[in-house]
Amino acid sequence: MKMRVSQLKPEAGLRLIENVNGLTKKPIVPKDTIITNEVIDVLNAFAVKEVEAVKADNSEKLIKKKAKNHQIDPISESKQNDKKLLYFQQHYQEVVKEYKKEFQRWQSGGTVDISIIRRLVIPLFEQLEKEPIHVLFLQNYIENVQDYIYHHAISVGLISGYLAKRLNMNRGECFQVTLAGSLCDCGMARVNPGILNQNIINNDDQREIKLHPTYSYKMLQKIPSLSTSAKLAVLKHHERIDGSGYPLKEKGKNIHLYAKIIAIADVYHALICNRIYKTKVSPFRAIEIMTREMFGKLDVSVLQTLTNCLMPLSINMLIKLSTHQIGKILFIDHRYPTRPVIQLVESNEVIQLNEQNDISIKEILNN
Template sequence: MRKVEYNHLEEGMILGAPIVDAEGIVELLSRGTRLTQRHIALISKMGLMDIYVLDDENEPFEETSLDLEKIINTAKVSSSNFDMNKLKSDLDEIEAQIYEPTIRSVVNRNMEIHVLTGEGNIPIDVKHEKSILDTKSVFNKIRDEGELDLERIRRNVEETLPDMIRNNDVLMRLNQLKENDDYTFQHSIRVSILATMIGKWLGYSHVELIELGEAGLLFDIGKLNIPDFVLQKPTNVTLDEYELIKKHAQFGYSILLKTKGISSNIKYAALHHHERLDGSGYPLRLGENQIHDFAKIIMVCDVFDALITDRPYKKGISPLLAADYILWSSGKLFDSEVCYVFIKRLSEYFVGKHVKLSDGREGTIVYVDTNYPTRPTVQVGDLFVDLIKNRDLNVEVLM
């Protein structure tokens, strides 16, 4: 296995290690993927650098053994919130767990949605500051004591849901959230908003939207059992550390199993959100018909938000580039219906947005072809730049 710069990638090369997002958690392309020109173009657009390929297709994948003690000792960092014995105990419990059969078809697509619409256009983090802060305190309690107060989560979701879904311009809603130094919490809030919006567009009932909103908040709580120094490591995550990070879906499931009142829908959303339709995901390598419907929504929201969010060590890509990745992965990694509804409704709000193109020019999106929703027409001065025809250009920044 060897490292290759992205501009030296060739069609037919086989990935020897997964390509992950800046945080080292979202798996964008799985180990063993045979690269196509489309793969290479996306890797180039996203600025992904650490690419490992196999020299021979028969070369065995490098297997890793998870040595938690070694990871902790090597890092020489202590965390008052990290309990090695608890982590090992949870890991043993999860690996011995006999999982319940996956509940399918949890949604009646024909149900009408009946929710309050809210008033005015006050930013959600201002109008619902108390609920958001209370939700964060619940997260802190999970991190410190390993206990989840479901009633507080449910109360806060019920209070904020009407305003969360009132306006279909989901990017505006995300931009209303203040920056927060707790990425796990901030990401969960954003995924919850995105997931409830998709649920609304799919025709979920009010009760189902409440449950989906809770699942969006809680899907990533297993990361609270991962040491901060591993999660916050900016670059060069080792294969051992990556394998540890990948356990967060199981850790989250373990926490939810112990919480009274948690539905199977929420538990499976946490356990399955890194599975992929083609069986390349983790932790169970499930196929399309085995993955829970809530997880099919949340996995799209998880990847989209991870791609567009700025991190201290990597700037997020534009929503249009992230949408392009989601669209390209539709039917292969992600559910086609979820992707179609999400991209279609998202693109309706691209028109009128001020953007910067990859060549540095700035302009305004004036037209979106529904057949190519991520390749709009941009007016730059007196010129109209059609990105369907100008394939070498991309929307670099959505302002």
């Protein structure tokens, strides 16, 4: 029978009798799943209002049966983590698809409906807040590099919002930074669409692309629910501390903190993703590039916050090295956050990457 999600109780021993479907081919939650707190969280995250559910005749048998089919495993913590990653990925993919529709509407001359963007991005951000491990895997969710611009928008919003949270901003500010991050490239909808997926970008194309922060600002400037700080962040997210950025070539203290946050999220996500014209690097290598090769351009305190967010999340993660060996991260020395202590899977040999400059982490693997 139909039941409102708001009325579901885990202790009631209910199970779904129909798949809960989204926009992707796989159901958000498959039928015969027992209703738990985790399932209710997923349903709420996808804004599902009603489900078909009945009282389970024998919940324990059903759970064991599903566990045998590898759909539910109440014992294995790693499988539970895999399920959480899958639930988040499905939610994320839903949001990207909806954002793509909005972007295409802007390309046709439509205006930004902030209520739609808020409805899409904020619940996903709240899910990431609870399980920040997802920050490490956002780059893996891009199935088609042609869709990079849509993924980039959502991921920059999520990373920016999480950085704001870690910088102890209040709830309202975190939401404003998340929205600004997700909309900082909305002005790309006003750029010649032929440029967006070119293998080679010439000087004329580059000049047009550099107009996108101004286009974005103009598209958002009359939205009252978006704060002035958020709008300035959109305008200035390509400014650099040393004045080498655009469109205003502003320096240091003249760049709003929100813009400094989004700048770092923007650069970081661009580095860790495959693009039409470049290959991705690992989160570890991205931090090294931002710290060393972009020294003086990005805010040091915000970059340190990003490093402090990401590196501890990778403890016990499997990684692939530049030598093609698989290892497990055992320990991260705060002095060398991008060069952790690794145990090789095949030989159990322990190596310290800060002493092995010719070896680097190529990829973090989904455990």
